[in-house]
Amino acid sequence: MAYVIDYELLEKLEQKVGKEEAKKIAQTIELIYNELDKKSESLAQQKKLELKDELTKELATKADLEILKTELEAKIEISHKELEAKIDKEVLKLQNDIQKLDKKFTTMFIILAFLIIFINKDAIDLIIKLLPFTK
Numbered sequence: 001m002a003y004v005i006d007y008e009l010l011e012k013l014e015q016k017v018g019k020e021e022a023k024k025i026a027q028t029i030e031l032i033y034n035e036l037d038k039k040s041e042s043l044a045q046q047k048k049l050e051l052k053d054e055l056t057k058e059l060a061t062k063a064d065l066e067i068l069k070t071e072l073e074a075k076i077e078i079s080h081k082e083l084e085a086k087i088d089k090e091v092l093k094l095q096n097d098i099q100k101l102d103k104k105f106t107t108m109f110i111i112l113a114f115l116i117i118f119i120n121k122d123a124i125d126l127i128i129k130l131l132p133f134t135k
Contacts, residue, residue, distance in 0.1 A: 010022060010026055013025055013026065
């Protein structure tokens with residue numbers, strides 16, 4: 001970006017040092033401005049690159065997120081399988097408990113039926129009367 005020296009400043013320089021010297025000073029000032037501009041652009045570019053590198057190290061990229069997603073999906077799948085295995089185990093245990101209770105209730109019902117029949121004398125008479133119909 002080219003810098004132009006203010007006209008009033010140029011006139012004051014011409015009055016103090018002369019026209020040729022003022023022109024040389026103005027050119028020198030413009031060169032200094034140009035050099036400063038180039039250096040500031042270079043420094044800004046360098047800072048941008050440093051910031052980009054720093055952010056790249058600190059922030060997660062799409063690839064990082066994809067890796068994390070894959071790892072989490074694998075862990076969820078493992079946990080799901082473990083949970084299914086535990087549930088299956090518990091279901092089998094409950095089924096066994098239900099079968100045991102069913103056998104106990106059946107046994108108790110049979111014992112209760114026999115007790116009613118053998119303790120109640122009218123029940124024996126009824127059974128004897130019903131026996132001919134069972135054939």
